[in-house]
Amino acid sequence: MTTVPTRAPQSTAAAKSDPRHRRNVRRSKERPNYLAGLTSVLWLVIVVVPIYWIVITSFKSQSNYYQENPFAPPAEPTLANYRLVIESDFVQYFINSVIATIGAVVPAVAVSFMAAYAIVRGRRSRLLRWTNSLFLMGLAIPLQATIIPIYLIIIQLGLYDSLMALILPSIAFAIPLSVLVLSNFIRDVPKELFDSMRIDGATERGMLWRLAFPLTRPAVVTVTIYNSLQIWNGFLLPLVLTQSPTKRTLPLALWSFQGQYSINVPAVLASVVLTTLPILILYVVGRRQLLSGLTVGFGK
Numbered sequence: 001m002t003t004v005p006t007r008a009p010q011s012t013a014a015a016k017s018d019p020r021h022r023r024n025v026r027r028s029k030e031r032p033n034y035l036a037g038l039t040s041v042l043w044l045v046i047v048v049v050p051i052y053w054i055v056i057t058s059f060k061s062q063s064n065y066y067q068e069n070p071f072a073p074p075a076e077p078t079l080a081n082y083r084l085v086i087e088s089d090f091v092q093y094f095i096n097s098v099i100a101t102i103g104a105v106v107p108a109v110a111v112s113f114m115a116a117y118a119i120v121r122g123r124r125s126r127l128l129r130w131t132n133s134l135f136l137m138g139l140a141i142p143l144q145a146t147i148i149p150i151y152l153i154i155i156q157l158g159l160y161d162s163l164m165a166l167i168l169p170s171i172a173f174a175i176p177l178s179v180l181v182l183s184n185f186i187r188d189v190p191k192e193l194f195d196s197m198r199i200d201g202a203t204e205r206g207m208l209w210r211l212a213f214p215l216t217r218p219a220v221v222t223v224t225i226y227n228s229l230q231i232w233n234g235f236l237l238p239l240v241l242t243q244s245p246t247k248r249t250l251p252l253a254l255w256s257f258q259g260q261y262s263i264n265v266p267a268v269l270a271s272v273v274l275t276t277l278p279i280l281i282l283y284v285v286g287r288r289q290l291l292s293g294l295t296v297g298f299g300k
Contacts, residue, residue: 017088054273055273056071056268057079057266058270060074060077061076061080061081061266064076065138065266067244082274092248094274096148096163096248097232097251097278100167100170100231101231105228106164108169108175108218109178110225113213113216114208115131115135116182116185117212120186130296135180138172147240154168160241160243161241161247162242166242172235174223174227174230174231177223177226181222182219183225184218185218189212189215193211229279232279235257238252253271254271254272
């Protein structure tokens with residue numbers, strides 16, 4: 001009885017070294033993904049078209065707005081809408097928003113950074129573990145569920161209709177997420193670096209600002225931009241906790257512009273552009289740190 005010799009299967013390494021296999025892999029890598037490209041273009045159109053319409057409409061006059069094509073550039077661009085918005089106490093609303101945003105973001109980020117450092121470095125402390133759990137519980141409480149208690153507390157403190165009434169609750173709601181993000185970054189700092197600085201005689205404060213802060217700067221910028229965006233665009237707190245026009249912030253003033261210029265659509269959109277510019281400038285300045293913070297913090 002004769003046996004027919006069988007050919008042994010090629011190993012994985014031999015298959016990968018085969019020129020035909022390498023050509024197939026190269027061909028698969030070079031093959032364009034038409035579905036992903038089409039989806040990206042569609043999403044780009046969805047995002048860009050409204051922005052384009054807002055910008056070009058803000059340069060149109062009220063009389064020409066209903067006569068021209070809504071998506072056509074203005075035949076006679078004008079800055080009258082921006083002049084009208086600026087003359088309608090826009091500068092006062094802008095200053096109020098800047099004060100409320102800076103006054104809330106700076107203390108919130110500073111407290112969150114020190115709290116995150118203490119939680120990571122003192123993980124054996126039961127008190128700090130409870131504090132971390134308390135911060136995490138704060139993430140589950142929405143602002144809308146606490147607006148009535150906040151209103152009553154502000155009234156009792158005598159801070160109603162003031163910018164401090166906006167700053168204090170904004171700090172409280174910015175701390176939980178900031179602590180979560182910053183603690184994840186500080187936890188990624190090698191423990192050996194802290195031990196080396198401890199041997200050199202550095203104190204906890206020195207390690208906090210000379211080691212942890214430089215290495216977690218992307219996270220600090222990330223939470224700063226995120227909290228600034230949330231507070232700058234905040235509408236509920238200014239609506240409930242302020243009353244006089246001199247204490248209005250930009251989102252609340254924008255709402256009043258819509259009522260005051262309900263027919264003058266170009267003026268309303270001009271106020272939208274002016275309201276968006278500060279956040280856009282902040283993003284352009286810190287975009288590299290922001291992207292680094294979003295991609296590194298939870299990727300390890």
